[in-house]
Amino acid sequence: MAAVTGRFAPSPSGRMHLGNLLCSLLAWLSAKQDGGRVVLRIEDLDAERCPRKFADLLEADLRWLGLVWDEGGSDGGPNGPYYQSERSEIYETYFKRLTERGLIYPCFCSRSQLHAASAPHRSDGTPVYSGACRDLSPEEVRRRSAQRPPAWRLRVGEETVSFTDGHLGRYEESLPEDCGDFVVRRGDGVFAYQLAVVVDDALMGVTQVVRGADLLQSTPRQLYLYKLLGLPAPEFYHLPLLLAPDGRRLSKRDGDVSLETLQSRFTAQEVVGRLAYAAHLLEKPEPVAAAELVKSFSWEKVPKEDILLPRGLFD
Template sequence: MKRRDSVKVTGRFAPSPSGRIHLGNILCCLLAWLSVRQQAGHMVLRIEDLDTARCPQRYARQMMEDLHWLGLDWDEGPEVGGSNGPYFQSQRTDRYQAALEQLEAQGLVYPCFCTRAELHAASAPHREDGQVIYPGTCRNLSAAQIAERSLRRAPALRLRVPEEEIGFTDGHLGAVRENLARACGDFLLRRSDGMFAYQLAVVVDDAAMGITEVVRGADLLDSTPRQLYLYRLLDLTPPSFCHVPLLLAPDGRRLSKRDADAGLEVLQGRMSAQAVLGKLAYLAGFHPSAEPASAWELLEEFDWDKVPRSDIRLPEHFFEI
């Protein structure tokens, strides 16, 4: 089933340039691009480089070169321009600060002095994936306690979350519901080093750039209820969300930029962009064979109903053939 909408669709790539993109990144970008192009929509490229130490400019430039090589273009963003720039998050911190102040004015933000090591070492509850559920350690500190602790350590800033379920219908995975207090607890808006958190930055940017459709990896599924809560508090209109399966290594590990054998640098040395895309589209269920195909050739074949809902494990040596 191909999706059409009377409203102009605006999608986005929002990569974090901490290294060379790998096959999992490419699959996500391809699905986002196909979904938008099939709906005659508008594609935005935003570089999520808040952590400038891990995301130097050379990686961002390389990532754009890689997208060009793959034939995945964008209508707005770096190199192209547009009315919603700048398109690097490191240049948009004034917008995050304004949103933070809006939340502070609602009395929902408080300083937190807990370190990650302290939370992991303490008896704080943990989720099945090992993430700590913040137990509210600093939630009700007095003004005197805050002043005293501030002398020893700069605080992070957390957002108070309600004891309520937040739900949405994912465009690919269906109904999702999550109680924020039980799933994550009060979450970070700004780290102790002053860096704004992903949850706040992505909400501010997607709203400011008019994004109506977010296609991203299923590893970010549990971020969505937190972001919907922020959309509500900031009186912003959320996009639709579509979370796609992760591409796993043959042994079941999640791919990362450290997996050199799944990185584009290695693949470019032995196959064409069309070969990479054709193989990925075949694994994603909508290309009938692993034969090469350009992004535009895949456009007519793309169908969300054919894309798996569970993670995809790479066959051994599949990209060496």
């Protein structure tokens, strides 16, 4: 069996918080337990929100924790560039392939229209697109384009996508009912996450994706794109979210504990040990190097439900 190629794919909009760190640790351990490799890709599609200084700090943080990657980031490698902000021409190629097959159409719906109370919504509150712009005439497209630039959506067809997650088990979605036609390019010309991540993981040889369970619902859309584009899909492992002691989701915006704060209080081994304890990889929060966890790592130890951060663990 070929060795696994995993990846870190952080969005450098600020310093990493504990949830980001746990995801990075598990992604690294999952790849390394089978003698695999790790790619570092910087997901800075929105360049204004993701200045390069944060990407540089992120690399320094990962090195400090001992989560060293094998290719990517500022180190470069054979499958670069590894910054999404530098890959627009690559995305354009695959966008054109979908366009030439008649699978893409312009959408002029405003945010308020998409979130209208009358529109169907998913369980997480995300609107399911109604298809309002799917069959606009060429004349209507020209008229609306003069008023505002459109986003571009992918026609999903009557497609049900199912897969077996390596950690959470079987998951299934009806794309027309649970998602609707989805955006692959924004109105400002920036390519959407769904298209970019599919193209990047395929071209960078990624065979295993480890990420938070909040992205589980993105997976059917991405598997559909892999199929349409004829690209090899990776295996997916979605880990539970790490919640604050009061049950909140951790957030950079809310100022939840960042690595910058942790570095002033703990050694790298203490941070790794406490994270491993929270994820049930250790019986007690003792200092440990990331490399020391590789041999004993198992997804069977990791909870499937969201993890409530024990009070005082990082105080």
